[in-house]
Amino acid sequence: MVALSDRKIEIVRTLVQSAPDKIVGGLRAALQEATGDTVLASVRQLVEAEAQDRALRNAIFAPIAPLCVGDGKSAAGVTFPAQALALIWRGVKASAPAQIQAAVRAQAAAAAAEAAEQGHRPADPGAAYNAVVATARAALDDSEQREFRAAAELCDAARPGGAAAFAAGLDIAPIVRRAIPRLHDWTTHSGGEVGAAARLAYKDSVAISPDAGPLFFEMLAGQLDPPWLVLRIISAVMDKPNERYLADSELSGFPERVLDAIDGSLKAIGRMDLDGGPETGRATGRLAELVTQQTFEVETWIELSRDHGWGKRLHEQKLSLASLVEGRLKEAEKLVAAALPMESSGFGRRRSSGPKLDAAPSPRDVGRALTALHFAHEVRLCANYGGFSAAHAKITEKLAAAIEGYVEEVLDHARTGDVPDLMLARDHLYVAADLIGLVRDEKATELVRRRAASTCASQEPPHPGEAVVLDA
Incomplete structure (x- = not known):
């Protein structure tokens, strides 16, 4: 069987690019055995390329990517449209190809260092990733770029102030990125240096944007499984708050969300x-x-x-x-x-029963x-x-x-x-x-x-x- 024509490949490419990450991952696994000059082999190459592209995108935008789900209209916390992230990624690849290549090289170097097992920490690609995020953040304010303008419109359509919230998320993404490797310690230990580190990260976030406090914890929750473990970090930052104080704060939605889930x-x-x-x-x-x-x-x-x-x-x-x-x-x-x-068997008041x-x-x-x-x-x-x-x-x-x-x-x-x-x-x-x-x-x-x-x-x-x- 011959491979697909260029026109049909473009149709399949469009369908794959618009599919959720879970679907693309499922297709990738299903097509692992497709080889040679077959229709499935052509689709496999396309899906493989898309999966690798998304892996890079999700690594670069790791602090905010977990919040980009569906149409972004979830009432259970802050979310953004998945398509908004796809548009921003498309836009930044077109406007800053050199930065993307630098991020690819940094990712490859980190992977090679980790695979070598040389007893030292692998190179951190975070700086290269943050440079791409900063470019995307600046482009969100530039209405001349079509992809970024469309992404902002999608975020605003999903929730009031959605574009501003997404921009704030990109602003504090470097802080959240540094916090991600420490989340295990933050959720399994309390007090001392652990609590101090969490408080410092929170203060750094609100220093960048005074309204970024809740979003900081939303982004941390997106990295946790289950997300409600973020209550431990909130408790560490606020030194185990009492109910009245937390209920009157901008973080009251987090415990209320857990209580609503219990009702469900x-x-x-x-x-x-x-x-x-x-x-x-x-x-x-x-x-x-x-x-x-x-x-x-x-x-x-x-x-x-x-x-x-x-x-x-x-x-x-x-x-x-x-x-x-x-x-x-x-x-x-x-x-x-x-x-x-x-x-039952027998008559009268005394009756016996059996299987x-x-x-x-x-x-x-x-x-x-x-x-x-x-x-x-x-x-x-x-x-x-x-x-x-x-x-x-x-x-x-x-x-x-x-x-x-x-x-x-x-x-x-x-x-x-x-x-x-x-x-x-x-x-x-x-x-x-x-x-x-x-x-x-x-x-x-x-x-x-x-x-x-x-x-x-x-x-x-x-x-x-x-x-x-x-x-x-």
């Missing part, structure tokens, strides 16, 4: 789709863990009062989380009972029970701080006892031949094995599977750890 997570936990399967259960459980982490951050780095404001709101959120999780755990009891059905083994396990009931137990399993590590440790321990132990009792009864019926079909008994035991593993451990699952295979030996059992496949 609590709503998602309350709406967990039991038919969503194990991954839904795990994902919802991770939300509960996230809430405990975020509440810990706010409580640790800000002096709060439980009687009002953020402290009161956070206390209510913790109570809500505990209530939601306990509700989900109690719901799991009913779902497990439905997945391992029992039937209902005359039909295959219900896929829907089993799926819902697995979703609930995957949730319960995921939240176990955050139960103590989340305030639901006692409820979690009590209910999971009760579930384990119920499942183990069910297993013993099924095995007893299978040994005595008191089952209509050994294979149905085996299927119910495999369901119980999957469930017990989530409230005990994997060894419990393996034990039940081995006992089921030994007792119901008329058919080869699935491999240990293999999920039971149930017909709908």
